[in-house]
Amino acid sequence: MNKVLIVDDDRSVRYALSVELKKCNFIPVEAANGAQAIELVKNNSYDSILLDVIMPDLDGIQTLQEIKKIDQNVPVIIITGYSDISTAVEAIKLGAYDFITKPPEMNKLALTIRRSIEAFELQKEVKHLDTAMETSLEWIFGKSDAIKSIIRQIMQVAWSDFSVIIQGETGTGKSVAAQAIHNLSKRAQKPFQAIDVGIIPETLIESELFGHEKGAYTGADKSKKGFFDRSFRDNQKIKP
Structure with missing residues (x-):
């Protein structure tokens, strides 16, 4: 069974999520704050992470950044209130897989977790292709630091289901970037x-x-x- 790390400062929330995740055949592990979550990620591997946004000391964004330094590929699902949507969007930009609003609907949450794990496994399977693909994109776009940053963004958003807006002056390669995203996506x-x-x-x-x-x-x-x-x-x- 897949291990899911639950990071929330509210004990009752952690307990409720743990109970429901066990029913869905996940192995829940609890962390009461960001610092504890970071230590757990340093010493253990998880198939997916549920991360609350609003927490004392280290908030969800700071915790996400530290987790991604330890394990860039582990999928992180943000749990947020409706008033924190902008923060959740920021988290997506920083590498979170998706976000769920409170209170989470368990069928939807379980499905999101499973999809995040499937994406994680698929990403591991094709990891050896990433270097070749990045080299191919560099051949198309170039090798400057700015271009490499764009290539990384292309490769990141291509795995998601989010709509993407590409902005730029005429002739900067917007349609080429869009085609690259399409070619790398599951809709290729x-x-x-x-x-x-x-x-x-x-x-x-x-x-x-x-x-x-x-x-x-x-x-x-x-x-x-x-x-x-x-x-x-x-x-x-x-x-x-």
């Missing part, structure tokens, strides 16, 4: 469409993205599927 076998909305007239942008029916406007002599619909239908076609 699905269609990828790059659309330059800048060249689409404002009056036609809605039609191009969402499509239109015959007669929707002057000159619309036939129905047309938009980019979103075509992408969805292509996804449907390639399902086994």
Whole structure:
């Protein structure tokens, strides 16, 4: 069974989570604060970590940073209140796998833990490919420190299910970065469409993205599927 470290300063929360995780066939281990969690991670291995954001002394963000220094790959799931969403997003940027809001719905939490472990195992299996992939990306983008930082971000977000916004001046390689993220993701076998909305007239942008029916406007002599619909239908076609 997989070991899950629960880090929360509230004893009742730790107990409740431990009871539920045992029901889901996990082995729960408890830490009452960030310092204790860090020591446990130094001396033990865990398949996933549940980490509260608001704690005395070392908060969740500080604890996450220290844990990642010890074990860069262990998946960390942030447990946060609705008022702490911005902090949870910051944690994702620092390498957390996902976040769950309080009070956690146990079926969803168990599923998130399992997915984090699956991603962790898959990441270990393909770790030997990372160097080759990074070298390949360096060949495309370059080898400066700034580019290496971007490559690391590309490789990190490619494993997630989060939407990604890429910003930059014209000609800086935004579409190339988007293609790289797609190629490294679990959706790599699905269609990828790059659309330059800048060249689409404002009056036609809605039609191009969402499509239109015959007669929707002057000159619309036939129905047309938009980019979103075509992408969805292509996804449907390639399902086994």
